[in-house]
Amino acid sequence: MVLWFRCNEIIPGTSLGILFIAVILGIYFLQLEFSGFPAKDRICRMASNYTENLEQFKEEKHKAFVVGYTGEVGKELVKQLANSNLYEKVVLIGRREVPPEKIHGVEFEQRVVDFEKLDEHADAFSDLDVGYCCLGTTKGKAGADGFVKVDFDYVLSVGQTAKSKGCKHFSLVSSQGANKDSAILYTRIKGQIEEALKNLQFNRLSVFRPGVIMCEREESRPVEAVARTLLKPIAFFFPTAMTTPVGYVATSMINNALSKTEKTYELYENKAIHELAKMAEAPKGCKSKK
Ligand SMILES: NC(=O)c1ccc[n+]([C@@H]2O[C@H](COP(=O)([O-])OP(=O)(O)OC[C@H]3O[C@@H](n4cnc5c(N)ncnc54)[C@H](OP(=O)(O)O)[C@@H]3O)[C@@H](O)[C@H]2O)c1
Structure with a gap:
């Protein structure tokens, strides 16, 4: 009772x-x-000139590198770059060479470097004017120190080396919530690396802050897998709130790079990433294309 x-x-x-x-x-x-979101007007302008920008970009014969190309974002980026024919050359820079079938069968040149002594491998970055950085690990996988080493030290070292070898436009995959003053290690390091890269003064620095990246991860990460499953309904009803399809991260980076801008620093939060990814159509909220 x-x-x-x-x-x-x-x-x-x-x-x-x-x-x-x-x-x-x-x-x-x-x-x-x-x-709304801060970059909306700029994205709409880019979208309205998408086709012209794309053609012009191809004619300019840029050469790019990708670091972190064996990760989930990196693999998707490499696949899309291979299908786009945007660059005269794409070089994949990493700590190990992988068979092409591990990167969707793409046979771009691979260069193996030691991130601990990147200055000794600086030539790997020579003559590549556009850089995509998808490097990263987790505290769970590498421990706190290992995480800081990869997500801060290595990324900064890539930025410095690339800049010294002529990289003009550097794009970084950071994370939603990045904040140099955060009490949480992950978001703090992401914020601090953004700041450190800003200080390098690239002609153009683009920072992307995706939410939880939705992908079929090859590597087993049970906690992330559970989180992704729980987030699926939120991703369905509120697609830009907390999640980002892996393909959107890659497409947004590519679309942004081929677009002209007067800005030397661009920050794209999750919602902007979704809109950038849809740039080939008119993104939501932009007036229709001419
Ligand atoms: N996953 C998410 O939900 C999420 C959300 C927001 C932001 N992000 C950020 O987005 C970026 C890409 O994420 P992701 O999920 O694609 O990462 P990922 O699948 O874990 O791939 C990470 C890449 O970094 C390389 N890497 C890791 N540790 C290294 C080390 N010690 N030395 C040299 N290379 C190393 C990996 O190379 P190997 O293949 O050789 O290990 C791989 O190419 C990361 O910075 C991540 O923090 C991720």
Whole structure:
């Protein structure tokens, strides 16, 4: 009798609590989904000149490198670059050479470097004017020090070496929530590397801050896999709130690089990444293309 009485009290109370949290989150996500974002006007301008920019970019015969090309974002980027024929040359720079079937059968030149002594491998970056950096690890995989080493030291070293060898436009995959003052190691390091790269003063630096990247990860990471499964309904109803399809990260980086801009520093939050990725069509909220 006592138990029945208490269940009667607790269950409706708990359900109401969950419902309340769900409503608050729903309102928050809805507001995120339908609010504007800082880079919108620029993306709309880029979109309206997409075809001309694309043709002109090809004529300019750029040469690019990709670091982190064996990771999920990197592999997708390499696949899209291979299909786009945008660059005269693409060089894949990493700590190990992989058989082409590991990167969608793409046979771009691979250069193996030691990220601990990148200055000794600086020539790997020679004559490549566009750089894509998808390098990264996790605290779970490499420990806190290992994470800082890869996501800060190695990335900075790539930036410095590439700049010294003539890289004009550097694109970095950072993360949603990046903040140099964050109390959380992951977002703090992401924020700090963004700042450090800014100080290198590339002609153009583009920073992308995706949410949780939705992909079929080759490597087993159970926690991430659970998180991705739980996030699927949110991704469905509120696609730009917390998640980013891996293909969108790659397409947004490519579309941005081929677009002209007067800016030397561009920051793309998750929503902007979604819109950049759809640049070939008119992105949502832009006036239709001429
Ligand atoms: N996954 C997400 O949900 C998410 C969300 C937001 C932002 N990001 C960021 O996006 C970027 C790309 O993510 P991802 O999921 O594509 O990463 P990933 O699949 O883990 O790939 C990471 C890449 O970095 C390389 N790498 C890792 N440790 C290295 C080391 N010690 N020395 C040299 N190279 C090393 C890997 O090379 P090997 O193949 O040789 O290991 C691989 O090419 C990362 O910076 C990540 O923090 C990810």
